[in-house]
Amino acid sequence: MGGKTKQSQRTKNNVRPSSSGRSAELIQNATNVEQYFGLGSGKAPVLFPSLAAINVDQGLTPEFSVCFKKFTKKDPVTKTKALQELTELVKTGNVEDVEAALPSWTHHYQFLSIDSDRRVREATQTCHGAVVGACGRRVAPQLRRLLPAWLLAAHDEHAPAASAARAHLQSTFPEGKLAEALTFCRAEIVAVLNDNLTGNAEHTRGKRIEEEDDKQQQLSRVLAGSLHALALLLARLPAAHAPWLWDGCVHPLLLHNHFWGLARSQQHMRVRSAWYEAMARIIERFSSRIPLPVGQKAAKALVAEPERTAVVAAQRWAALLVLMKNVEEWHTWLEKKDLLITRLLDLIENGAWGEARLLSGLLLPLLASLPLDLLTRQFYTKLFDAMFTGLDNKNLLKSKSERQTWLCNMCECLRHLTTQNHxxxxxxxxxxxxxxxxxxxxxxxxxxxxxxxxxxxxxxxxxxxxxxxxxxxxxxxxxxxxxxxxxxxxxxxxxxxxxxxxxxxxxxxxxxxxxxxxxxxxxxxxxxxxKKKLSIQFEDLKTxxxxxxxxxxxxxxxxxxxxxxxxxxxxxxxxxxxxxxxxxxxxxxxxxxxxxxxxxxxxxxxxxxxDSRKLFAALAKHFGAEPVYGLYDAVLRPWLAGDTMRCKALVDVIFLVVKYFNEEEQDSMFNSFQQFPPSVVEWCIQVTLSPSHRRSPAGRRWLRGPVVAATVLALCRREEDERAAGLLLRCLAHDDAGELLVSEAAVEGVASAVCARLEAAHAADALGSRLAELAARAAGALGGSAHAHARFMLHAVFDSG
Incomplete structure (x- = not known):
């Protein structure tokens, strides 16, 4: 856009500058680290103090040199593309070229891995995996400079970057090899951690980062990564080096105020979480070496501030459990035990901030570790009341899994309570x-x-x-x-x-x-x-x-x-x-x-x-009636006969009870149905027609009796009522033996009534049409029986037509 056109370089492919340009580049490379890390007070770069102003680009191929030169740019897009290009070069180039680039890559990896742009950090770990994978054992001379930054990168807040760094660590140092690598590089790792965790991490922030938020995030990244790396070192460094680790790293940290201040870092949630993890590992490994004043300071720091974030709270309580498990007289470390209970109740009352599983591994070990003087009636009352309050948490109620986890936690605490002898x-x-x-x-x-x-x-x-x-x-x-x-x-x-x-x-x-x-x-x-018992036996192994x-x-x-x-x-x-x-x-x-x-x-x-005889006997006894038949005779029958309690569901209840009546009582019950209004009788017919009830002798006798015959005849006169038509057709059907369910007289009465009404009606009007349809359906229902009423009604249908 009107700018001056740049003159091309004087060498082929425009990849190497002139001698004067090359000299200027070497000077620039020699000062890049100081520019990026912002050295102050005459100190060496604090994150990686072993860096020196040397020419790291010597012996590079032109393609590699271009990529490394782009790493010094401020633009994250340029750096990301350069990393992608370098990754491709490593994958497609020869091993000798990659090995020659190792010093340069080690130099740039240390600041690219904490870049303020997450895309740059992710691409850095991808490229690092390619470089280490291509070089294999040849990376050993650079390992002491690489591993500290690598450990920090393995705990990057950007999950893809951290995941890539951890995956490459695992593939490069499988099984027990990581412990060997930590032993080999322990001095360099401890030097970096001590500097970062004792107040010098500020100097890792580059002068090129202008936004204050970016500076704070980078500082948080370095501090949290250093604390996580310390936790890893404490967990994985072989026991033979424990005295050296205490004297050279842990003890100096415990004596430094800045280290303790990280536990109160309000701006950096990740730093507090990582500090709790690191402190847990310190207590786990060196509890016997920690003096009482330092132990009291540690316990106070673990409960001092209320944690309102589930992830941070989880690390805090995990550290407290480690303290209780590894320090026999842990209560001597904790001057204010009530503060521990206060923090616990605060966590529970707030529903663990929507993370119920946080309590799953916490409550039972904690209850088992508390001294008896704290486990009072008042304590348990407050504990369970807090759990009930936490159950009202909206985040818990919205999540099925969270609700269920919370209820499981409460059940386990209740079970634990019942095992106590109070x-x-x-x-x-x-x-x-x-x-x-x-x-x-x-x-x-x-x-x-x-x-x-x-x-x-x-x-x-x-x-x-x-x-x-x-x-x-x-x-x-x-x-x-x-x-x-x-x-x-x-x-x-x-x-x-x-x-x-x-x-x-x-x-x-x-x-x-x-x-x-x-x-x-x-x-x-x-x-x-x-529990499912599994038992697998093999014939050839049976003895x-x-x-x-x-x-x-x-x-x-x-x-x-x-x-x-x-x-x-x-x-x-x-x-x-x-x-x-x-x-x-x-x-x-x-x-x-x-x-x-x-x-x-x-x-x-x-x-x-x-359903049981005992249940209905209890209901009968409750109403002062015995035996079970009394429930029907004294309660259900009057309710169905009256107006205020009548409902179809009561008929279902009656037919649940009927199997506990003897045959005489069943006949008496069916005979009493004639006292009911027509609608109730229809309900009773409908249930009696079901296979289980129509097979009983009493039910079959009633279906073929005069009450059902009169009801069926009334049904055929309600041709406009589809429900009545449906019940009529069920009554006209036959059983599995081909016999009618209702009496012959009832069927004959229905056939005569339908045909008579059909003859009197006009086929063209609506009534005639409905009657013809009913007659046809009734004839179909009777079709499988041994009676001729079906033909009689069909003739009437055709004659009316």
Missing amino acids: DYVVEMTTYVHRTWLEKVLNVEDTQTRHNMVRHSMTLMASLVKYWLSKSKLENSDKCDQLTRNFWQNICSTILTQIDKLTVEKDDIMQSIETHVLLFKTLNTSFSQDT EKNEELSTNDANEETTTDESDEQLKERFRHNLNDSVERTCCSYFDFARNKEVSQSVFPLLTNLLVEF
Whole structure:
């Protein structure tokens, strides 16, 4: 755009400058490091102090030289493209050229790996992998300069860059080779880490970075990477070098104020997280060497500030667990133990900031490590109240997996509590369980509530199974009491909810649906095997010893099965009692509020799930009627005959109970149907026509009786009612033996009535058309029987046409 055109170089392919230009380039290369790292106070570059002003481009091919020259540019796009070009050169060039470029690559890699642009850092690690892969063992002379920057890059906040760096580390140093490399380069690594972590990391920021945010991010990258590298060195450096590592690195760091200040780095979240990890590794490896004042300082730093970020909090609590595990008298390090509890409750009350799995590996080890003077009734009350508060966290409620993880954590803590020998265990467990029930049963969103009820009942069933097993094995009164209180909580919570129900249909149906799900889940969860036994045997390897072991295993399995069956029987007994009380309460509610149409359509599901003579006998007894037939005669029949309680679902309940009647009682029940209004009789016919009921002698006699005949005749006069037509056609059908389900007289009456009405009607009008259709469908229904009424009606249809 009007600028002066550059004159081409005087050498072929425009790749090498003149001698004066070459000299200027050498001078520039010699000062690049100082320009980038911004040396100050006369100090050497702090990140990599071994760098010196030397000519690193000597012996390069022209193509390699061009790429390395572009690395000094400020533009990240230029550097990224140069890295891509260099990667391609390494892959396609010969090994000698790549090896000659190793000193130059080592020089540039150390600052490219902390560049402010993430694309540059990602491309740097890709190129580094190609260079190291091509050179193989030839990289050894440069390893002491490469490895410190490589370790920092392996913990880059840009995941692709970090992943590439770690992958190349693993492929270059497989199995135990990394420990050997760390040993070889330990002095250089420690020099870099000590400088960066004792206040000199500021000098790593390049003068070319103008934006303050970029400078802060680069500083954070260097500090966090250095702390992670320190943690790796502590974990992987062989034990033989532990004294050297303590004297040369760890002890000086613990005496430096700047190192401790990193734990309070408010601007750099990643730095705090990395500091917690590094401190955990220091405690894990050198807990016996750490003086008490330093240990107290470390413990104070670990709990000093509340952490509001899940990732950082996870590292903090992991470090605290390491402290409790590795320091026998850890409570002497922690002057304010109440502060530890405060931080824990703050974490839980906030739902672990939407990361429930953070608590999964924390709570049980922490509870097991706390001194007894902290494990008071008040502590457990605060702990579980905090868990209930955390369960209201929006991030938890929105995520199914987070909710389930949180409930699992709560269940494990409750199980842990029941293993303790404090006098408040039973009372506290009962309180927690009751509150847990109330919490999940009152969640507003239907889908969330159902998921939480289902998962909670699965966990609670496992708790009861654990208590029953402990009770049987140890003859534990405490576990017996816990089991009794569990079922009392179930019943009292459900009955209280029923008492508070409004007469709104949606509220009633929602309540019943939730309670049915609760009982169904308890029923199925307890029966599920928690462990699957796998036994694989090979014929050619079977010996007498194997056969003996198999016999012993079989005997143990038989004993276990018998024990499991006894536990199931105890569980089912309590479960059935709870279901009976719930059903009685809903029957009372339906009668007192006159809302049977809202109650019984869904309550029938619970009656079907737990169908038994004992259940219906309990309902009959609740209403002062005996035996089971009394439930029908004293309760269900009057409700169906009246106006306020009548609903179709009650007929389904009657036919659930009928199998527990003797034949005389069944006949009496069917005969009483004549007292019902026509609509109720039709409901009864519809259910009796089902295969299970029409096969019974009493049901078959009633279907062929006069009440059904009169009802069928009335149905054929309602040709406009599709539901009536459907029931009529079912009545006219035949059974598997080809016999009519209803009486011959009923069929003859229907045929005569339909034909007579068809003859009187005009084929062209709507009534005639509907009658003709009904006659044709009725003839079709009778087609498989041995009677001639089908032909009779078909003739009438054709004659009318």
